[in-house]
Amino acid sequence: MDPDLKSMAVFVAVAETRSFRAAADRLGVTRSAVSQAINGMEMRLGIALFHRTTRSVNLTEAGRRLHAAVAPAMAEIDAALRDTVDLKDRPKGQLRLAVSSIAEGFLSGPLLAGFAARFPDVEIDILVTDEECDIVAEGFDAGVRLGEVIEQDMIAIPVSGDQRQLPVCAPAYLDGVDPPRHPRDLVRHRCIGWRPSPGSAPYRWEFAENGREFDVAVAPEFTTNDMGLMIRLAVSGAGITFGMEESFRPWLARGALVPLLEPFCPSFPGFFLYFSSRRNVAPKLRALADFVKSR
Secondary structure: OOOOHHHHHHHHHHHHHOOHHHHHHHHOOOHHHHHHHHHHHHHHHOOOOEEEOOOOEEEOHHHHHHHHHHHHHHHHHHHHHHHHHHHHHOOOEEEEEEEOOOOHHHHOOHHHHHHHHHOOOEEEEEEEOOOOOOOOOOOOOEEEEEHHHOOOOEEEEEOOOOEOEEEEEOHHHHOOOOOOOOHHHHHHOOEEEEOOOOOOOOOOEEEEEOOEEEEEOOOOOEEEOOHHHHHHHHHOOOOEEEEEHHHHHHHHHOOOOEEOOHHHOOOEOOEEEEEEOOOOOOHHHHHHHHHHHHO
8 A cells, every 4th residue: 555645644643633623733734634634544544543523533543553653754754854954954964075186275174174164064075086087976066176177067166276287306306417498308307107097098298389289298217196206206306297386386485396398388277166057056065165156
């Protein structure tokens, strides 16, 4: 028998108030609607659930058993529905994000810490990954990536200014070595490269000249998927590495690394918070989007 939750809610209300009129007031319906719902249940079940007189309404034995069995379940359903409506009205729950490892500004701490302080009922779960990621298929609420790799059907909100990639090295590496004058000279230098996973080819270093983009396939002496290790190797004088200027900025500022080939390194749109363009955006995600905009 298919359960009729509306009729079950009417039954519980009558059982608890012992009155068709009081049940109707609780549910915001007419007394006639309550009476029809109870009569319909009794007809479907083939047994009386209430003793009714002009002065009182009481449960039959069958009614008492049914109420004892269904009342806790109906209370749980009501609580679940209220919790769902609560999620609609205020930021709450787990917010799952897939974030590029090179999104330094987003991952540096202050932005996320500020958001968490503003919205303490939102639990933030972040996967730091450079793998291609379908955030919808994999159950993420949003992602943070470079704008150039985000699908056009996504809503995208900037979380950084323009970025650029640079080759860098330690000053000591250039002692007694001719610095590269053109990106093609890099093939004659010791290089520290990056690859996202063991089965993929090393990332080709990208440049532009006279408005034309091109890349250089260096032969890395070291290859890793860890930007931190790349930086440590470069600072140690192991060779030239390549990445986001933002990632290198602390070492560039104190002279531990120096930039190379800057005329061939144009800027491009930076990082964006992105999510699917579904109509009803959850309050927790809308809160993050608004917070990012405000910052």
